[in-house]
Amino acid sequence: MLSLAVLISGGGSNLKALLDAAADPDYPARIVAVFADTDAPGLAHAAAAGVPTAVVRPSDFPSRDAWGEALAEGIRATGAGLVVSAGLMRILPAGFVRAFSPRLINTHPALLPLYPGAHAVRDALAAGAVETGVTVHIIDEGVDTGPVLRQERVAVRAGESESELHERIKRVERPLLVDTVRDIATGALTLSAAEPEHTTTPYPHP
Numbered sequence: 001m002l003s004l005a006v007l008i009s010g011g012g013s014n015l016k017a018l019l020d021a022a023a024d025p026d027y028p029a030r031i032v033a034v035f036a037d038t039d040a041p042g043l044a045h046a047a048a049a050g051v052p053t054a055v056v057r058p059s060d061f062p063s064r065d066a067w068g069e070a071l072a073e074g075i076r077a078t079g080a081g082l083v084v085s086a087g088l089m090r091i092l093p094a095g096f097v098r099a100f101s102p103r104l105i106n107t108h109p110a111l112l113p114l115y116p117g118a119h120a121v122r123d124a125l126a127a128g129a130v131e132t133g134v135t136v137h138i139i140d141e142g143v144d145t146g147p148v149l150r151q152e153r154v155a156v157r158a159g160e161s162e163s164e165l166h167e168r169i170k171r172v173e174r175p176l177l178v179d180t181v182r183d184i185a186t187g188a189l190t191l192s193a194a195e196p197e198h199t200t201t202p203y204p205h206p
């Protein structure tokens with residue numbers, strides 16, 4: 001059984017998808033702790049499932065590195081075998097990345113390497129993209145540059161807003177994240193910084 005520490009900043013719908021999956025005894029991973037960098041509404045999902053939570057705020061530390069060290073210490077204490085950034089809207093310090101990567105993954109609402117950063121959906125719309133998608137990848141020391149584990153495409157609809165498109169991306173993202181974590185837990189997917197596995201499935205998606 002793979003134990004997960006999940007990092008969030010917001011509503012936590014990806015976290016909720018993992019919690020729901022982990023409620024099935026046949027799912028090979030369990031969430032042992034959820035960490036946030038702020039009072040994220042998504043922490044309520046963890047609390048409802050009886051999973052311990054902690055808020056580790058960057059503003060409580062003298063530097064980003066010190067924040068990363070405190071976060072890393074908290075995660076180590078849980079014994080988690082995989083760290084999942086599921087909507088953490090912060091760049092993790094290099095020391096943190098070195099401590100956990102490649103057993104440190106992120107989900108991102110675009111087809112990386114396109115549209116990295118905090119506004120991926122907005123950037124895709126601004127670029128006039130006809131398709132975008134979601135990427136689950138290993139976190140390295142760059143911003144959304146780590147080896148891609150899984151991707152799925154989402155077609156952009158004419159005239160849709162950032163929030164409409166993001167919601168449709170999330171409908172694809174949640175099961176992709178759940179499936180990717182399952183495959184890591186079973187060993188079907190190997191985490192290696194050197195030899196990423198690329199899997200892209202064709203759209204259309206709902």
Ligand code: GAR
Pocket residue numbers: 008009010011012013014015042086087088089107108109117118119120170173
């Ligand atoms: C997700 O779409 C995730 O990919 C994105 O934030 C959303 C969180 O949704 N992360 C990033 O944009 C990171 N650059 P959620 O809180 O409902 O899971």
